Amino acid sequence: MDPRARMKGKRTPKVQNKTAQVIYESLGEEILTAPARVERRGTTPCLFGKGGTCCRVCNMGPCQVVEGVEELKGVCGASAATVVARNFGRMVASGGSAHSDHGRQVAIDFYETVHGETPFEVKDKRKLRVVAQALGVDPNQEEPELLKQIAEVALRVFNQQEGEIPFIRRAPEKRQALWRELGVVPRGVDREVVELLHRTTIGVDQDYRNILMACARTALADGWGGSMIATELQDLLFGNPGPIKAKVNIGLSVIREDMVNVAVHGHEPVLAEALAMAASDPEIVEEAKKVGAKGVNLAGICCTGNEILMRRGIPVAGSFLQQEAAIATGALEAVVVDVQCIMQNVVEIAKHFHTAVITTNPRAKMEGGIHLEFDARKALDCAKAILREAIARFPKRDKSKVNIPDHTVDVVVGFSHETILYMLGGRFRASYKPLNENIINGKILGVAAIVGCDNYRVTEEIQVELAKELIANNVLVLTTGCAATGLGRAGLLRPEAAELAGDSLREVLEAVGCPPVLHMGSCVDNSRILVAASEMVHTGGLGEDVNELPVVGCAPQWMSEKAITIGQYFVASGATVVFGPDFPTLQSQVATDFLFHEMEKIFGAAWRVARTAEEFASIMIDHIKNKRKALGIDK
Ligand code: SF4
Ligand code: MSK
Structure with missing residues (x-):
């Protein structure tokens, strides 16, 4: 069947999330959401892609490889195990690069902050010396020097070429010894990611076991390197989460009828923290009042949502699968995005409403979005510019299109390890x-x-x-x-x-x-x-x-x-x-x-x-x- 034929005709697919379902049912035929695409494409994913034996790493292919069938090895002779391991390795490298590039950005923001170049300050003084010790920095020194050394060591975790990334010393002794014996202690985050990508190009590592062990090393560089740097420095900058009451899901106390609604979507909390600061700035509140709103209301989506939920109790409007539904409430003036898990379709959904999709990160622009670049050194100015774009949209909100099912649920969050x-x-x-x-x-x-x-x-x-x-x-x-x-x-x-x-x-x-x-x-x-x-x-x-x-x-x-x-x-x-x-x-x-x-x-x-x-x-x-x-x- 021609895939284009399947895409025709309107039916609202049944989705696992009842809030999204209620919103999707009210949408016109012209609005195509992700679940509708799943249904119309057919529910079975490509068999070869799904099982991991489709190889596209060189131009003699793509090759569909079948395990145990000599004629159906890759043109180069690659076995199914090699192809699967390479594809798995590329997923590990890519996933690790995402977390780690996030971690690197936090380390840069932290560095700039401790050098007085951003409006942020290090909030969590209790955790400071714990993190210093874990990074191998002497915790018994004056704070300004301590902060600078933490910043330098954290940045080094990414481009270190030899030795061991410091946080692995937090693992049990026995585990550390095992990693050393196996040769999987990460040397530096970037090195492990680049090396795994190199190994999985045509004609390099062809032993699936060797590739999968390299996957372990690269993944450890993410968990005990890039991700842990992100978590720890975010805690230092914005505070270690503690128990806090909040709300999740779409509803009238999360997406406000009487306020300028700005959804913050993506992963890096620096942007969201700046928006939270700007949203309560009297100048911005005044500007919102001038267009008839009571102020600016923030709601989170995906992991940016989790970051500000955990630290500020700002509600989460939706997880990954609710991002389109949140826009389709017709009550968002802007969706402000940074990196990761932002569906390209949000721009298409937003076109049917008055919602601006504002990209902020040079790594992640979207056709049809408005790009207002965020720079932590000018955090407040950037955040205000973004909120002004949202405020300008408020008078264009079409009340006849607004549909906010009231499904919010109370939560208690903030369970950091501490x-x-x-x-x-x-x-x-x-x-x-x-x-x-x-x-x-x-x-x-x-x-x-x-x-x-x-x-x-x-x-x-x-x-x-x-x-x-x-x-x-x-x-x-x-x-x-x-x-x-x-x-x-x-x-x-x-x-x-x-x-x-x-x-x-x-x-x-x-x-x-x-x-x-x-x-x-x-x-x-x-x-x-x-x-x-x-x-x-x-x-x-x-x-x-x-x-x-x-x-x-x-x-x-x-x-x-x-x-x-x-x-x-x-x-x-x-x-x-x-x-x-x-x-x-x-x-x-x-x-x-x-x-x-x-x-x-x-x-x-x-x-x-x-x-x-x-x-x-x-x-x-x-x-x-x-x-x-x-x-x-x-x-
Ligand atoms: Fe095919 Fe080998 Fe090229 Fe992969 S590397 S596409 S299996 S020829
Ligand atoms: S946002 S990676 S859908 S958890 Fe972290 Fe959610 Fe998964 Fe993205």
Whole structure:
């Protein structure tokens, strides 16, 4: 069938998200959204692309390769395992480059800030010396010098050519020794990403095992390098998140009828922080009043949303799959974007309303968008210029097109690793000892992380059913990224949701007033989970390395290459992960076996795949129980 024929005709597809569904149902035929495209393209993705055996790395191809069929090797003779490993490697390099380029930008912003070149200042003084120590900077020096040294060392993590990136010293000793023995300690972030891209060009690394081990090294450079730099320096600049009440999802208290609405979408919190400062500037408030609005209202989308939700309690209007729906409420004056996870289609949707799509980063311009470049050194001026563009659109809002279903949900967020330390350890203990003790005594069966994106190919919110099943089985759930927003929409980020937990987990949660699902931040903040797992080991009683802990991770609705890099750095750090509903190597049994079984022997952790909430829950709970048995705590 001609694909163009499939694209004709209007039907509103059923999507997993009821808020988006309500909005899409009100749209005219001329507005084509991502789920409509999924439906009209046909729901089966390209078989070769999906299984990982389509090679496009040279112009003798593209080659479709079939494992075990000699004639269907690549023209150059590449086997399915090599092609799959190369494609997987390119995903890891690409995902790692995204997090790490974000981390680099934060390091530059931090450097400029400590040299007095931006309007920001270092907010978190308590964490300053902890980060200094972790970076190998002497914490016992005067603050101005300390800040400058942190900035220099952080920037060096990216272009270092030899040696070891400093944050790996936060991992358990045993893990560090294993990495050294295997030769996978990252030397520098840029070096690992570039080397993996080099290895996966035609005619270079043709041993799938060697490529997949290089994937582990590059992923570690992301988790313990680029992402961890991003998280830690963002915390220093804008404050370490602490428990805070807020709202998620589209609704009248998130997208305001009486205010200029500006959605902030992407990943880097520097822009959003500047917009938050500018939105309360009396000059801007006055300008908004002149056009008939009460002021400027900010709402987040994707991980920028998570950053300002965690630190400022600014509501998140939507996760990845709600970005089009948020615009289609007809009540956004502007969507301000920086980098990553911004669908090209937002410009098309915005054209049907009065909404401006404002790009701000020279790395990410959009045809049909307005480019107002953001420079942290002129942060407030740039932010005001952006807000003025939005204010000018307010009089053009067409009330007849406004459709804001009121679906907001209360959440309690802000569970950084340090917050968990203080909440569980008590004000004066600040320790994971109570968490470990509750795991040892069986009140908490184990800890599971539900992270990653949402994906239109998944028609049910797998992660919600999965989280409910895990907490019912006394598993404490940590979450980040768009998964966190989805779990927030389902009401699982409220302390009252403890009533869904098993009796013993509920008792622990109610004693400290925690929700059963703890929101730890954006996708770069998965690095917080690495630190938390390492701290659990350092605290004692649960083995000597991360792979001995009763912990497991998953990304049931992953979409971005970044999720693959995250999964790989968890595996290489000793935490098994379950991904679904697909996995990009399945057309090569041998390469998949390496990731799913050999890595278990090498790293003590491996990849798994699952398709339904029940499958996820069963694999994850079994994994936790097996770890408990190995520790001798399976009472
Ligand atoms: Fe085909 Fe080999 Fe070129 Fe890949 S590298 S496109 S398998 S000839
Ligand atoms: S934004 S990477 S859809 S979590 Fe971080 Fe969400 Fe996934 Fe993008």
